[in-house]
Amino acid sequence: FSKTLSASMRCGYIAARPDWIEGLTDLKVALSFGGGRLAAELVLGLLKDGSYRRHVEGLRQRLVRAMAETAGRLAGLGIEPWLMPRGGLFLWCRLPGELDAGAIARHALAEGIVLAPGNAFSLSQTARHFMRFNVAQSADPRIYGVLREAMQAAASRQPA
Structure with a gap:
């Protein structure tokens, strides 16, 4: 989400096989990559209430x-x-x-x-x-x- 929200928004997601998720989560925690819980909660809220979709549509129009x-x-x-x-x-x-x-x-x-x-x-x-x-x-x-x-x-x- 750093490309569409803010360069300081170090939050993303991964799509993977279910049996990989726990290991990948442990790796993320061990290496401290990405943002913290606050960034994840903020992004989750934006996704749930539709704000992110509206933001991306406005961004797309400005880029066009x-x-x-x-x-x-x-x-x-x-x-x-x-x-x-x-x-x-x-x-x-x-x-x-x-x-x-x-x-x-x-x-x-x-x-x-x-x-x-x-x-x-x-x-x-x-x-x-x-x-x-x-x-x-x-x-x-x-x-x-x-x-x-x-x-x-x-x-x-x-x-x-």
Whole structure:
């Protein structure tokens, strides 16, 4: 529940065979992973009274809007989604003109903007012309100004 409620809400669940539950519970207690009883009781209350369902629906709607807004702003820079997801946090995009995402990310980082180059998510290192954008963290207009500058700088360093 840390992804949908709060980063500090260290509470989750496991679905397992009944004969594993006691051992897994003992392991959790022994290793002290996860939140305490208070977090579990809070989550249980949210699940029982329907608050969690309403919260997640509102979150989903905000993410759909953020996805559309982010895609629109990126399109203004010539960056198009590789595919447009129906939901979620991330937008995977191909950069125009074979630009190097790593170079763009380094330039942006020097300006205080953290961008995610595709190769950070590619074991084969074949995603150098892609970037991943977290739409929940992409509302700041400064991101797009720095991204434009970084793309221009990367384009000027490309061989003709």
